[in-house]
Amino acid sequence: MEIIQAYIQALNSLPFYFFIAINSGIFITYISNQINFSIKNRKENKLRHLKLYRSVGEIKEKNNNKFTKIIELLFKINDKQDYINIIKAIKIPEDLKEIVNTFVQNVDEKNLKYCAKNLKNVKIENKNIIKHFKDYLSNLAKPPFNAGFYHYDTNIIDLFIDSKQVLSHEFIHMCTNNKDHCGFNLNTRFNEKIGLGLNEGYTELLNQRIFKYKHCAYPKNVGIVKLLETFFDDPKDLQNAFFSNDLDTVIYQFCKYGTKEEFFNLLENLDNFTTGPIPLKDFIKYHKLQFKLYEIIKRSNEPNKIQNFENVLFQNPLNQILKNGFSLIHLKQTSKRLK
Ligand SMILES: [Zn+2]
Numbered sequence: 001m002e003i004i005q006a007y008i009q010a011l012n013s014l015p016f017y018f019f020i021a022i023n024s025g026i027f028i029t030y031i032s033n034q035i036n037f038s039i040k041n042r043k044e045n046k047l048r049h050l051k052l053y054r055s056v057g058e059i060k061e062k063n064n065n066k067f068t069k070i071i072e073l074l075f076k077i078n079d080k081q082d083y084i085n086i087i088k089a090i091k092i093p094e095d096l097k098e099i100v101n102t103f104v105q106n107v108d109e110k111n112l113k114y115c116a117k118n119l120k121n122v123k124i125e126n127k128n129i130i131k132h133f134k135d136y137l138s139n140l141a142k143p144p145f146n147a148g149f150y151h152y153d154t155n156i157i158d159l160f161i162d163s164k165q166v167l168s169h170e171f172i173h174m175c176t177n178n179k180d181h182c183g184f185n186l187n188t189r190f191n192e193k194i195g196l197g198l199n200e201g202y203t204e205l206l207n208q209r210i211f212k213y214k215h216c217a218y219p220k221n222v223g224i225v226k227l228l229e230t231f232f233d234d235p236k237d238l239q240n241a242f243f244s245n246d247l248d249t250v251i252y253q254f255c256k257y258g259t260k261e262e263f264f265n266l267l268e269n270l271d272n273f274t275t276g277p278i279p280l281k282d283f284i285k286y287h288k289l290q291f292k293l294y295e296i297i298k299r300s301n302e303p304n305k306i307q308n309f310e311n312v313l314f315q316n317p318l319n320q321i322l323k324n325g326f327s328l329i330h331l332k333q334t335s336k337r338l339k
Contacts, residue, residue, distance in 0.1 A: 038276030045275075048192050049268040055190045059255040059263075083112035090119050099168045099211070103175070106210045108236075111243035115175040122174055123156045124167070132160055147217075152177045169207045169217065176203075181245040195247055197270025201225035202242050220273040220286045223316070224266070227293050230308040231257065231300075258296040266293075287322055 084104060092100050100119065104112065148166040149158040150173035157170040176183035176199075185199035201221030208216045216222050229235050231253050241249040254263050269289050273282060290313060297309045314320050 034276060035278055038272075038278050041275050042272050042278075045268055045271050049264045049271075052188065052190060052192055052194055053260065053264040055188075056260065059251055059260050081113070081116070083109050083116040086116040087112065087119060090116075092119060093122070093124055095124055095167060096122075096171060099164070099171050102211060103168075103171070107175075107243075108240075111240065112175070114177055114243070118155050118174045118177055121155060123154075125156055125158050126162070127158050127160050129160045150174055150177075150182070152179070152182045165207065165211070165213050165217075168211050169204060172203050172207055176243055176245065178245055183242050183245065184247050184250065186245060186247055195267060197221055197272070197274040198225065198228075198247075198250070198267060200274050201270060202238070205229075206239070206242075218274060220282065221270055223286065224270060224273075224289060224293070226312050227290060227297075227309060228254070228266075230305055230312060231297060254296075257299045262292070262296060287319070290319060291322070 150170040183199040184195035
């Protein structure tokens with residue numbers, strides 16, 4: 001007999017309070033396993049980012065002289081393709097038609113390269129969530145539950161729930177897949193992956209903007225990426241970098257004001273928010289990280305950028321309170337000194 005069926009049958013024959021007790025037990029086991037998984041994962045994240053931090057050389061400002069511009073120009077001429085017409089000629093899976101239509105209208109044509117390439121043979125597989133949950137229960141050491149998953153090696157989208165928001169998120173992953181890398185999620189030459197959390201944050205931010213969803217997945221990652229966007233002279237620069245798997249541009253732009261250490265710390269935190277949450281710890285980390293970025297952007301001495309950053313930061317009323325909280329701490333210290 002199926003484990004789940006046996007479980008449901010057993011539950012039906014039990015008195016109500018016993019039912020609650022068993023479910024609470026499963027819930028507590030689930031939560032404690034999640035936290036154990038997250039702690040283990042965070043240790044690995046820390047080591048991985050330390051290794052990458054040590055492997056990457058000094059970050060100097062990106063060479064933006066005339067020579068680079070000529071190369072870019074040549075590259076653009078050689079690479080010029082009519083992606084919209086290529087996409088129009090593809091027999092698009094029924095579930096993706098509306099998504100592709102909206103996406104194409106909202107993204108610059110030069111950024112549709114991998115969309116045109118991967119849309120030809122993408123497959124959507126509707127998965128059985130009960131089976132997925134059973135697999136999960138049989139191996140709690142596995143990553144937490146996902147509503148959808150994009151396999152960049154096989155170009156397959158797994159869907160565990162019937163949701164347009166999940167499908168369009170995975171579709172954006174497909175549009176940034178060049179077979180080696182996916183958006184900002186890159187395989188480095190140091191045999192370590194980098195940028196998972198940054199990639200999820202930017203993917204979901206675009207998903208929310210393009211398809212006008214009210215809520216988002218990975219809310220902490222999205223919140224941080226919105227702030228990171230204000231580091232750029234033009235938000236489109238970050239978007240272009242995303243669609244061409246160009247994490248270097250992000251590092252260079254960040255390190256105009258921040259240090260290499262601060263950048264790797266940012267990536268490590270974003271990865272932590274993505275793989276297995278530790279709720280209270282993450283809540284504190286999330287707000288600390290936002291004020292850390294505030295401190296960094298202030299070093300730019302560019303009033304416009306600082307203003308844009310503040311507009312995003314203080315959209316969250318809690319940050320307004322935290323800011324006042326910080327000035328109260330400051331006042332307290334001052335008054336102590338005066339005494
Ligand atoms: Zn994703």
